[in-house]
Amino acid sequence: MALGGHVDRGKLRIHENLDDLATDLADYIAELSERSVKERGYFAIAISGGSLISLMRKLCEAPYNKTVDWAKWYIFWADERVVAKNHADSNYKLAKEGLLSKVPVVPSHVYSINDSLSAEEAADDYEFVLRQLVKTRTVGVSETSDCPKFDLVLLGMGPDGHVASLFPQHKALEEKDEWVTFITDSPKPPPERITFTLPVINSASNVAVVVTGTNKAETVHKVFDNAGADVLLPAQMVQPTNGKLVWFLDRSAASKLDGTQTAAE
Ligand SMILES: O=C1O[C@H](COP(=O)(O)O)[C@@H](O)[C@H](O)[C@H]1O
Numbered sequence: 001m002a003l004g005g006h007v008d009r010g011k012l013r014i015h016e017n018l019d020d021l022a023t024d025l026a027d028y029i030a031e032l033s034e035r036s037v038k039e040r041g042y043f044a045i046a047i048s049g050g051s052l053i054s055l056m057r058k059l060c061e062a063p064y065n066k067t068v069d070w071a072k073w074y075i076f077w078a079d080e081r082v083v084a085k086n087h088a089d090s091n092y093k094l095a096k097e098g099l100l101s102k103v104p105v106v107p108s109h110v111y112s113i114n115d116s117l118s119a120e121e122a123a124d125d126y127e128f129v130l131r132q133l134v135k136t137r138t139v140g141v142s143e144t145s146d147c148p149k150f151d152l153v154l155l156g157m158g159p160d161g162h163v164a165s166l167f168p169q170h171k172a173l174e175e176k177d178e179w180v181t182f183i184t185d186s187p188k189p190p191p192e193r194i195t196f197t198l199p200v201i202n203s204a205s206n207v208a209v210v211v212t213g214t215n216k217a218e219t220v221h222k223v224f225d226n227a228g229a230d231v232l233l234p235a236q237m238v239q240p241t242n243g244k245l246v247w248f249l250d251r252s253a254a255s256k257l258d259g260t261q262t263a264a265e
Contacts, residue, residue, distance in 0.1 A: 011247065021248055042138050045151060049156070081193050165193035
């Protein structure tokens with residue numbers, strides 16, 4: 001593994017292959033879980049959909065399946081598609097099948113969206129649920145705003161630079177008051193989604209963005225080297241206020257980065 005750093009965009013952890021990345025990601029999550037449980041008694045984690053879930057696969061294996069304190073996990077979605085929970089596009093279904101059904105999480109600690117509601121109602125409902133959990137401090141609260149302070153927010157990034165369901169130049173990027181917002185015009189199907197807003201993502205104690213594959217190399221280059229864009233990409237707006245930001249990349253995704261950032265340790 002090569003480690004690099006960048007002043008503005010967080011730490012880079014670049015891996016030779018997906019297996020190494022999955023192991024490092026599992027280590028990172030397990031360590032944050034242990035620390036949060038020790039400090040707060042809970043681990044409030046928000047996950048995304050897409051390729052991230054298969055890259056979390058090592059958590060289902062030894063030693064993590066036995067050593068992680070799964071009973072203390074409270075699981076949320078940084079974004080969700082507004083489809084039935086058994087629909088092929090559901091981020092919940094993906095996580096359930098790829099991870100949650102394979103580890104002893106407590107079913108009542110898994111906060112999936114209410115899939116019987118419209119996108120707008122589902123976003124309001126999800127925010128309401130979050131507000132109750134912030135009141136009891138199951139989810140922490142930011143010191144500088146009233147936003148939830150997740151112990152960890154895990155994001156992927158699309159080839160267009162979107163994170164969660166915050167797409168380039170979409171008005172949802174400007175949302176400052178809501179914790180959870182909705183969109184009905186996602187450029188990537190399905191069109192109806194709910195998503196954490198930037199203030200919530202940026203209030204987390206830890207944010208990790210996990211990106212793999214050659215098809216994202218150009219965007220990774222844009223994000224880190226500010227190449228060619230006059231408007232910030234959503235991934236560039238991920239800037240935790242007081243938290244830590246880490247990018248997990250494989251060699252392919254990192255292949256167009258300027259050399260200095262990828263130098264081996
Ligand atoms: O639509 C979505 O896409 C992003 C990126 O997915 P990936 O498969 O390219 O990693 C994902 O992070 C998000 O949760 C999902 O809804």
